[in-house]
Amino acid sequence: MNEDKENLDERNELEWQAPPLPEEIAHDADEPAQMSEVGTLASIFFEPGRTFEDLRRKPRFVMAALLSILIIALFQVTFIQKLGFEKIVRERLESNSRVQQMPEDQKQVLIAQQSGSIAKTISYAATPFVILISFLIGGLIYWLGANAMGGSAKFSQGLAVWVYAGFPPILISMLANFLILFLKSPDEIDIASSQGGLIHANPSFFLDKGSPVLSAVIATFDLFSLWGWILAAIGLKIVGKISSGAAWAIVLIVALIGVAFRVVAALLF
Numbered sequence: 001m002n003e004d005k006e007n008l009d010e011r012n013e014l015e016w017q018a019p020p021l022p023e024e025i026a027h028d029a030d031e032p033a034q035m036s037e038v039g040t041l042a043s044i045f046f047e048p049g050r051t052f053e054d055l056r057r058k059p060r061f062v063m064a065a066l067l068s069i070l071i072i073a074l075f076q077v078t079f080i081q082k083l084g085f086e087k088i089v090r091e092r093l094e095s096n097s098r099v100q101q102m103p104e105d106q107k108q109v110l111i112a113q114q115s116g117s118i119a120k121t122i123s124y125a126a127t128p129f130v131i132l133i134s135f136l137i138g139g140l141i142y143w144l145g146a147n148a149m150g151g152s153a154k155f156s157q158g159l160a161v162w163v164y165a166g167f168p169p170i171l172i173s174m175l176a177n178f179l180i181l182f183l184k185s186p187d188e189i190d191i192a193s194s195q196g197g198l199i200h201a202n203p204s205f206f207l208d209k210g211s212p213v214l215s216a217v218i219a220t221f222d223l224f225s226l227w228g229w230i231l232a233a234i235g236l237k238i239v240g241k242i243s244s245g246a247a248w249a250i251v252l253i254v255a256l257i258g259v260a261f262r263v264v265a266a267l268l269f
Contacts, residue, residue, distance in 0.1 A: 032057065033054050033058035035050075035051070037060045038063070040054060040055065040064075041064060041167070044164050044167060048234050049238060052161070052234060052239050055235070055239060056238055061139075061156070061162075061164070064164055068131065068167055068170045068171070069128045071171060072127065072170065072174060073128055075178060075181070077124065080120075083189060085123075087186075089119075138159075139155060139156075139159025139160075139161075139162045140159075141162075141250075142161050142162050142236060142240075142254075143157070143158030145158075146158060146239070146242055146246075146247075146250065147240075149240070149249070149250065150242060151241045151246070153240040157239045157240070158239075158240075160235075160239065161232060161235035161236055161239050161240075165232035166228050168227065169225070169227045169228045173224045200222075229251050229252075232247075234247075236250055
């Protein structure tokens with residue numbers, strides 16, 4: 001009987017194992033990346049799910065962010081060089097209802113002030129800075145949103161989802177904008193309606209220009225924006241480890257905030 005008890009104790013010892021230490025759990029969770037950063041830039045177009053799986057293992061965003069900033073800034077420089085900075089400032093100010101009500105001499109002073117060399121330099125320098133800030137804020141929102149929905153995301157993962165979800169739409173839309181810019185003559189370009197780019201992949205293109213608020217709302221539902229929303233929802237679900245419904249809730253809340261900003265900008269400017 002003692003021998004049976006000893007055998008039972010030995011069997012229990014073999015079956016029972018001590019739980020792993022927290023350090024060991026953390027080590028097991030840190031899976032190595034299976035794709036290079038250059039590889040993720042290409043695969044996000046064709047295999048977004050697999051790309052975000054890899055970004056969950058190792059968050060990366062520097063190269064995609066730099067390329068996005070570079071192509072937007074390059075388009076801005078090319079656009080200004082082709083049309084002329086003073087002409088752009090003049091047409092945009094004269095399309096503003098408040099400026100239209102100003103006396104002619106005050107209007108000319110305002111145009112001169114905002115089309116000077118200092119204003120031009122600030123315009124060039126501000127674009128990368130504004131895009132960078134938008135990346136950080138977007139990453140923060142996705143990080144907080146994923147964790148608020150019961151997920152487990154780091155800030156670097158939220159930032160990676162924001163940057164990579166926007167990278168394909170930015171790249172393709174900017175290439176299309178470059179094509180239109182080179183094909184059209186400066187006289188054919190409507191500067192007032194080109195503040196969001198020369199290509200309009202939304203129904204606002206057919207609306208009356210006298211309805212800026214309605215145009216701002218409808219312009220939100222752009223094909224490129226929808227593409228970015230889909231990628232963001234996929235990324236939040238995979239990287240943040242949340243449900244599809246929770247991921248879409250975060251994306252739509254951010255979209256509504258974007259609509260609010262567009263409406264305010266349309267009312268003011």
